[in-house]
Amino acid sequence: MLTLNSTEFQLPLAHITLAAKRYGQKDKPILLALHGWLDNVDSFIPLAQAFEQQGLLNQYQLICIDWPGHGLSDHRPGHYPLHWIDYIYDLHAIIQSLSQEKQPITVIGHSLGGIVASAYNACMGDNIEKLILIEALAPLFESATNAKTRLHKGLQQQQRFNQQLSRPTPTYASTEVAIQARHQLTGLALPWCEMITARNMQLFEGKYAWRSDPRLKLDSLNRFTFEQVDGLMTISNTPTLFIAAQDGYKQLTLTEEHANTWFSDIKMVTLTGDHHLHMGNANQVAETIGAFVLN
Template identity: 75%
Template structure:
């Protein structure tokens, strides 16, 4: 049974976009300036519930509202049609459509992105900065990159993996005897604390014949067919004038150290903060993360 101590009201709603339906949650008053939160890979909107709780405790909802979406294929949002492989760049199009749907009079909004959500937010800000009032990146700074020499093997491996996946679709959907079994499975796979595994897992699951099954699009676990080179990322990211806050975790993803050295090249106005916690520090250390964000937003 979930026992996180969270106590914050949220309104569930749907965004009917031209190409897909997106599930979302709103915290705070709908007339306030928007903070849009973008979750990470295989997470969902509820990964921001601890942060929303702390925002409320800090009084941030007196001046702002927080909207958290489920990316396509995550949480309660629709899956992309067809069986084609997914690519992170497609989420930038989703983000543009979401901002157009929620923004009043085309006013810039504040973006918060965690992990994959931060990658998407940083890339969107790089090319469409006029729509971003402030940028907050949690355990992410820029798109992932790799050497061009991996292009052929990545594409081949992705196609082989996709063919194997298509054969697996003919099999019955895997199920769990109870929600607790699924929660434990995510905990063992990721090491994320059990209360947070439960919070995320419940929104990503569905009932099939009285058994639990993942609602998430299984294609999310397939490798990308393509990844940018550093030269492409560097050209994209150079140079943003958007006021930016980067929040990293002491025990977070070590790969971030490869990109942090470029922060002052890619952003003219960036504040770098490192806090206690792991990759999901916005859940496990939500108070300090909320305080850092609050000070940045209200400054």
């Protein structure tokens, strides 16, 4: 595997400090990579290596951000339930901070990162040069009739979570057990679980414990309806690339039929691979992205 130099740095925002990793030179246009749920910046290692091999890092820098509660970033304060829409505020603050580098910003979002990027672009598209969505196209939505059940379930989960706060932190004798747990939870291939898990864990009293915010596993208290998503997404003029996986998560791309009503300039591509195709099929994903951003 190609060894690629990167620079770890912190991004102190007004409300939280995030961890980040930079590949390439700081004076180049920015590819801002946003990872998915329970992942971290290391999920972009294979893509960064493919970018390097294909020469894209001679013309761009790749900046990968750990979302709050993921990787080495701070957790949101307190024990209050998390809300996906707060990531849009995070992204706005990230882009405002990186804009000080005076370089155009293209956003690459995978899964949760793509959901957040699509929503942000819908209302703040002038801040983005181009948009690349991998296995996500728009915010998730459901029928308004689910609102009561979702809120009820979410409050019950939060109550159980609060009761667990006084219990000892779960630990593992080795990272191997945690890697297997991640594999069973998400179905992510073991090599990629190993790559991601190390950054999401920490030593705790001589054993390994998850560094990730445990609230990330709680259900959202609310979700948009289709009417809300449709109203938000119509219509963006940002040049957009949508990459779907042949064996990906269909619920994240069910809205593909609406893509041309939400984006005036969109290219849609389906590539071999599963939900994490930017890891398992990094070369082809990198080639597709390279052709798009250099066009």
